[in-house]
Amino acid sequence: MIFTTINFVFFFAVVFCLYWFVFNRNTMLQNLLLLGASYFFYSFANLKILPIFVITSLVFYWLGIVISKSRNKRNRFLYELAGILFGLGALLYFKYSNFFISSFSELLETMGFNANLHTLKIIVPLGISFYTFRLLSYIIDIYRGKYEPARDIVGFLTYVAFFPCILSGPIDRPDAMLPQLAKKRVFDYQLAVSGMRQILWGLFKKAVIADFCNPLVNNIFNNYGSLTASSLVIGAVLYAIELYSDFSGYTDMAVGIGKLLGFRIAKNFNYPYFATSFADYWKRNHISLTTWFMDYIYYPLVDKSDKLWYWNLCMIITFILSGFWHGVGWNFVLWGLYQGIFIVISMNIQKSRKRFEKKHNLKNNAVYQWFAILLTFAIVSFGLIFFRADSLQTSFGYIARLFSSSLLSPPNYMGKLETLLLLIFIIPMFIVEWKGRNDDFGIEKLFVGKNVILRWSFYCVLFLTALYSLSLSDGAAKEFIYFKF
Amino acid sequence: MKKFFTKIFIFSGIVVIVLIAGLLLPATPKVSHSILFASLHKDSLLLYEREPRLILVGGSNLSFGINSQMLKDSLQMNPINTSVIGTLGIEYMLKNTQQYIKKGDIIVFVPEYPYFFNQDNQGSVELLRTLFDVGMPKYKLISPIQYCRMLQYVPKLALSRFDLMEYIRVQEDEIYSVNSFNYYGDTYTHWGKERVKFDAWPHINLKDYNPAFIESIIDFCKTAEAKGATVFISFPAEQDLSYYASEDAAKMVAMAFYDSGLKVIGTPERYVFPDSMMFNTPYHLNKQGVDLRTERLIEDLRETLGKSN
Numbered sequence: 001m002i003f004t005t006i007n008f009v010f011f012f013a014v015v016f017c018l019y020w021f022v023f024n025r026n027t028m029l030q031n032l033l034l035l036g037a038s039y040f041f042y043s044f045a046n047l048k049i050l051p052i053f054v055i056t057s058l059v060f061y062w063l064g065i066v067i068s069k070s071r072n073k074r075n076r077f078l079y080e081l082a083g084i085l086f087g088l089g090a091l092l093y094f095k096y097s098n099f100f101i102s103s104f105s106e107l108l109e110t111m112g113f114n115a116n117l118h119t120l121k122i123i124v125p126l127g128i129s130f131y132t133f134r135l136l137s138y139i140i141d142i143y144r145g146k147y148e149p150a151r152d153i154v155g156f157l158t159y160v161a162f163f164p165c166i167l168s169g170p171i172d173r174p175d176a177m178l179p180q181l182a183k184k185r186v187f188d189y190q191l192a193v194s195g196m197r198q199i200l201w202g203l204f205k206k207a208v209i210a211d212f213c214n215p216l217v218n219n220i221f222n223n224y225g226s227l228t229a230s231s232l233v234i235g236a237v238l239y240a241i242e243l244y245s246d247f248s249g250y251t252d253m254a255v256g257i258g259k260l261l262g263f264r265i266a267k268n269f270n271y272p273y274f275a276t277s278f279a280d281y282w283k284r285n286h287i288s289l290t291t292w293f294m295d296y297i298y299y300p301l302v303d304k305s306d307k308l309w310y311w312n313l314c315m316i317i318t319f320i321l322s323g324f325w326h327g328v329g330w331n332f333v334l335w336g337l338y339q340g341i342f343i344v345i346s347m348n349i350q351k352s353r354k355r356f357e358k359k360h361n362l363k364n365n366a367v368y369q370w371f372a373i374l375l376t377f378a379i380v381s382f383g384l385i386f387f388r389a390d391s392l393q394t395s396f397g398y399i400a401r402l403f404s405s406s407l408l409s410p411p412n413y414m415g416k417l418e419t420l421l422l423l424i425f426i427i428p429m430f431i432v433e434w435k436g437r438n439d440d441f442g443i444e445k446l447f448v449g450k451n452v453i454l455r456w457s458f459y460c461v462l463f464l465t466a467l468y469s470l471s472l473s474d475g476a477a478k479e480f481i482y483f484k485f
Numbered sequence: 486m487k488k489f490f491t492k493i494f495i496f497s498g499i500v501v502i503v504l505i506a507g508l509l510l511p512a513t514p515k516v517s518h519s520i521l522f523a524s525l526h527k528d529s530l531l532l533y534e535r536e537p538r539l540i541l542v543g544g545s546n547l548s549f550g551i552n553s554q555m556l557k558d559s560l561q562m563n564p565i566n567t568s569v570i571g572t573l574g575i576e577y578m579l580k581n582t583q584q585y586i587k588k589g590d591i592i593v594f595v596p597e598y599p600y601f602f603n604q605d606n607q608g609s610v611e612l613l614r615t616l617f618d619v620g621m622p623k624y625k626l627i628s629p630i631q632y633c634r635m636l637q638y639v640p641k642l643a644l645s646r647f648d649l650m651e652y653i654r655v656q657e658d659e660i661y662s663v664n665s666f667n668y669y670g671d672t673y674t675h676w677g678k679e680r681v682k683f684d685a686w687p688h689i690n691l692k693d694y695n696p697a698f699i700e701s702i703i704d705f706c707k708t709a710e711a712k713g714a715t716v717f718i719s720f721p722a723e724q725d726l727s728y729y730a731s732e733d734a735a736k737m738v739a740m741a742f743y744d745s746g747l748k749v750i751g752t753p754e755r756y757v758f759p760d761s762m763m764f765n766t767p768y769h770l771n772k773q774g775v776d777l778r779t780e781r782l783i784e785d786l787r788e789t790l791g792k793s794n
Contacts, residue, residue, distance in 0.1 A: 006637070020486065187486050196493075421649065460499055464644060467500075471641035 001044040002479060003253045004207055004470055011041065012257065019261060020187055027184045031154045034261070038161035042126065049125040056090060057160045059083075060135040064142050064149035064156075080143040084136060091132045094124050099328040126483070127167040129325055131160055133292055138174045140296055147175050155181040162263075164254040168247070168482040170268040170288035177263070185262030194444065195259025200462055201443045202252025205245040207466040209429055211478050212422050213242035216415045221388055223413070224398045228406035231413040232398060238419070239388045240381040241426060243481060244273060247286070250480045252441050271437045273430070276372035277353070278346035278379060282339070289325075293318050312348070316340030326387070331395050335386035342379055425465070507643030512618040513651035521615050522663040523569055524581075527670045530565045531585035539564045539786075542582050543595035544571025545672075546721040549769035552779045553669030559783045560790075562591065566670030571597050571768075572609040575698045579705040580626040588713030591790075593750075593782070594702065597721045597768065598731065601738050602693040608634030613642055660765070676772040681765035685726035689734040699741050706747060717789060718742050720753045722778045727767035728757045750785040 001008050015037045023029040043050040063083040070076045092100075098119040105117040142149050150156035159177045220227060220235030227235075248269040258265040272285035282290055301314040316337065323336020362368040385402075389395035433442040443462075447455035512519075531540065539562040541547055547568035556564045567582060575596055582592065608631035616623055627635075645651055657664065665674040706716045720739070728735060735753040742749045762774030770778055 187489075189486075189489055192489050193492075417654070418650075456496070456499070459496070460503065463496075463500060464503055464647075467640045468644035468648065471638070471644065 001041050003250070003257075004203065004478075007044075011037075016260060024185075024187075027182065028154060030185060031152075031158045031181055034163075035154055035158045035161060038158065038163040038166060041163035042161060042166055045126065046123065048123060052090075052094075052125050053131065053161070054157075056087070056131070056135065057157050059086060060139060060160075061150065061153060061156050063139050065151075067139060067142050068149045076143060080139055083139040087132045087136045091128055094122055094128055096328055097122065103330075130169045130171055131166060133171050133289075134160055134174075137171070137292060137296060141174065150174070150178055152182065162258075164257040164261075165265065168250055168254075168480055170251060170254070170266045171292055172266050172288065176266055180263050188262060191259045191262065191264075194440075195256040197256070197443055197459075198252045198259065198441045199256035200459060200466075201441050202249040202254075202256060203466045204249070204462045205252065205429065206249030206480070207469040208425050209422075210242050210246035210249060210481075211469055211473070212418070212425070213238045213245065214478060216413075216419055216422070217242055217388070219415060220413050221390075221394075221398070224394075224401055227401075228409040228412050229402050229404050230407055230409060231411040232402045233407070234411055234413070234419065236381045236385055236402070240273075240377070240384050243384060243387070244269075245429070246481045250482065255441075267440060271433055273377050273380075274373055274434065274437055275376050276369060277350070278342045278376055279350065280346075281376055281380060282343055289322070293322050297321060308348075312344045315344050315347070319343065330392045331386045331389050334392060334395070335383060338383045338386060342383070504639055504643040507646040508617050508639065510646040513646060513648070514655040515651040516614065516618055516645075518655075518657040518662045518664070519614070519618065520569055520661050520663060520665065521611060521619050523666045523670070524567075524615060524619060526666070527565065527567045527569070528581070528585070530670065531567065531582065534563050534565050536587065536589050537562045538587065538590045540582060540586075540590055540592045541566045541568060541595070541670075542578055542592060543568045543721070544573075544578075544597045544600075544768075545569070546571065546597050546723075546768040547595050548666070548670065548672045549675070549764065550722045550775055550778050551671050551782070552775050553667070553671050555776065555779045556783060557669075560786060564669050566666075568595075568670070570611050571600070572611045573615060574607065574609065574612060574631070575600050576628065576631070576701050577612055577615075577623075577626055579701060581623065583705060583708055584626075586709050586712045586714045590709070590712075590714035591786075592709055592714055592716045593719050593786070594705075594716060595719045595721055596698070596702070596738075598689065598723075598735050598738055601695055601698055601741075602689050602691075602734060603695075607631055610635075610638040610641060613638045617642060671775075675764050675769070676775065678764070678771075680761075680763065680771060683763075683766055685724060685730060686767050687730065689731040691734060691737060694734075694737060696741060699745055702742075702747065703745055716748065717750045717786070718747045719750050719782060719785065720756045721768060722756045722758055722770050722774065724763045724767035725757050725759055728753070748789070750789050751781065755781055755785070 001011060015033065019030060019033055023033040039050060039054070042053060060083060063079055067076050067079045067083075070079060101117050101119050108114075108117075141147060150159070155178060158181055159172075159174060162172075162177070165172060217235055217239045220231055220238070224232055224235070251268040255265045255267070266288050268286060268288050270284040270287065272281050275281035275284050298314055298318040301317065302311055305311065317340070319340030320333055320336040323332045323334070323339065326332050326335070357363050357368075385398050386392075386395045389398055429442070432446060436442045436444055436446055439445050443458075447458055539556060539560060541551060541553075541564065545568065548566060548570075551564075551566055553564035553566050556562065567578070579594070586592070608627075612627070612631065613635045616627065659665070660672070660675050660678075662674075665672050667673045702718070709716045720735070723735075732753075739749070739753050756778065758770060758774050758778070762770055762777065764771040764774075
């Protein structure tokens with residue numbers, strides 16, 4: 001079920017009313033309702049994936065208890081290892097087995113063998129990458145003694161399946177969510193209003209910006225061979241905007257829905273395109289995933305080493321794994337490598353850059369800051385070509401053409417007028433986000449405490465524009481990009 | 486909580502007001518040349534055309550598939566091709582025609598097969614646009630269930646009135662335009678044009694069969710006959726590949742016509758045409774196909790009318 005469909009609106013309206021008017025007597029009832037609603041939401045597209053999800057959750061619930069109960073250090077480690085292998089094994093099997101089979105088959109063929117390997121007919125459980133990471137962090141943290149395991153099975157299952165976050169995160173940590181699930185939620189007007197605003201902003205970013213960018217980007221990437229380099233530059237920039245609007249739009253809606261149910265979900269984006277360096281970008285972008293990789297991959301890899309080259313290597317490995325987590329294909333691995341290399345460069349020049357800024361008094365220089373922002377955005381957008389391309393070959397083809405002599409020729413792709421009109425929405429979106437960059441989301445405090453007519457008119461324009469954009473697809477709502485990961 | 490719901494209610498109210506305002510605004514320049522506006526001329530023909538009249542009712546299969554001049558010359562009747570687009574739905578087409586029936590009218594109704602296997606008859610965006618773009622007086626012809634189904638298209642239509650592109654990019658389509666019809670109501674601007682590449686239609690799932698529309702056709706026939714008109718049911722012209730992919734569906738529909746005692750002329754197979762006679766969809770004929778289909782319809786009508794005389 002997609003947030004932007006009428007099905008979801010009805011589903012959520014029913015859940016909301018039951019949650020606050022019928023099941024509001026105690027925590028257990030509220031959690032039971034959320035669990036039932038989450039399982040319904042999860043299995044809406046395909047009921048077959050639900051048992052896998054429930055069984056996996058129960059296994060991790062049990063592992064959490066046995067790790068905690070076990071007094072023997074070796075046993076604790078073995079249980080933790082079993083959990084990691086089980087979680088990663090399921091992820092590798094469902095998400096990557098066909099990739100490995102086809103890659104191996106191609107390798108054998110290039111070596112001259114006649115490989116006749118068949119791919120498997122597997123239904124990939126929705127959100128598997130997200131819930132696996134949530135479950136892994138749970139048992140690893142219990143093993144590390146960070147917190148006690150959940151005893152309340154309903155609360156635990158609700159945490160894993162919580163419907164606003166199940167499909168594409170944010171990957172909330174157990175210590176952030178489980179205490180909230182253990183407490184009775186009381187309706188908080190301010191939180192609910194903030195949630196509505198956040199949903200509205202997310203809806204606008206997804207339905208208007210991302211969905212309008214999508215056909216233009218598809219057109220450019222599908223026909224890159226016949227387009228000028230200037231068109232390809234526009235394609236890469238539009239894709240960067242589409243990806244951000246789509247994913248941060250989804251996240252804003254998920255967090256907003258959480259607020260309506262009385263939860264505070266972790267912030268996943270902190271205006272990444274206003275980052276002034278690549279390292280800064282990764283502190284602001286997909287925060288819950290980045291911190292997950294840092295906490296459970298990078299820091300354990302670095303351990304107590306004091307060698308800079310080793311730190312750098314670990315960072316590159318971490319980002320390659322992050323690329324592989326994102327998608328099935330070598331282009332994602334290359335995207336991860338690209339991120340790793342640039343973050344290492346960014347971190348290694350940080351000190352000298354700070355000295356340079358101090359020496360030339362650039363810290364508060366707007367021109368310098370904007371140059372840094374645009375440079376970071378350019379590096380990010382270029383890297384996303386690997387992320388968007390269907391294959392490694394396509395990404396190389398796109399990049400090769402990008403550096404051709406036609407860079408100075410006018411763009412020749414279909415939809416130039418649409419792109420110009422799209423700027424009517426893109427530019428204000430970034431202005432709003434810039435103004436609200438110190439807040440949780442773009443419009444959190446915009447026009448708040450000012451003229452109520454102005455504020456409500458603004459909300460109506462956002463909503464109606466989004467509604468119109470959604471209506472143009474005649475009910476065939478476009479999925480969020482991160483659903484496929 | 487009360488305050489929260491009050492605000493939600495007020496916000497929803499504002500949205501509804503904007504949508505209603507959008508619906509009431511005139512059609513945008515972009516849609517003012519739409520084929521739906523052809524129904525104005527067709528309705529005036531239904532109202533004023535002299536007897537003896539031959540009224541053709543159906544979807545675009547009929548507007549892209551008939552040469553009315555041939556009908557006029559052969560049958561010595563005044564043809565009125567009322568067809569615009571199939572998604573207006575059986576119920577609307579029949580109810581609209583019903584208003585204008587006169588004694589002695591010969592009506593040929595050509596329902597397209599998919600009508601009986603989907604829900605488009607219950608309200609489409611084209612029907613909503615006919616109401617609000619073309620003109621409001623048709624609102625009585627729409628059933629409550631159609632109104633309910635059309636609700637989903639209200640944002641699209643209402644908010645399109647505020648869409649800048651609807652005013653900037655105004656280009657009249659050569660084939661799908663109010664000006665693509667001749668005096669009788671046939672689409673003719675594609676005659677002599679190159680074939681456009683298209684795919685054959687997939688198999689129609691028999692499980693989706695909805696016989697309810699047969700009842701609507703029977704009711705229409707009874708009303709028309711009470712007014713002194715005669716109604717014949719004919720079959721749509723279809724590309725051979727698409728027809729044979731769903732032959733069972735076509736036969737199922739034909740059987741339902743026969744079983745209901747409707748006056749059926751011809752057979753589904755008579756209106757199956759080779760791919761070379763199609764224009765841009767498996768239901769739209771080119772000029773060669775149009776002429777052949779019209780000849781066959783003339784033969785079927787002559788045979789039936791001859792018998793009844």
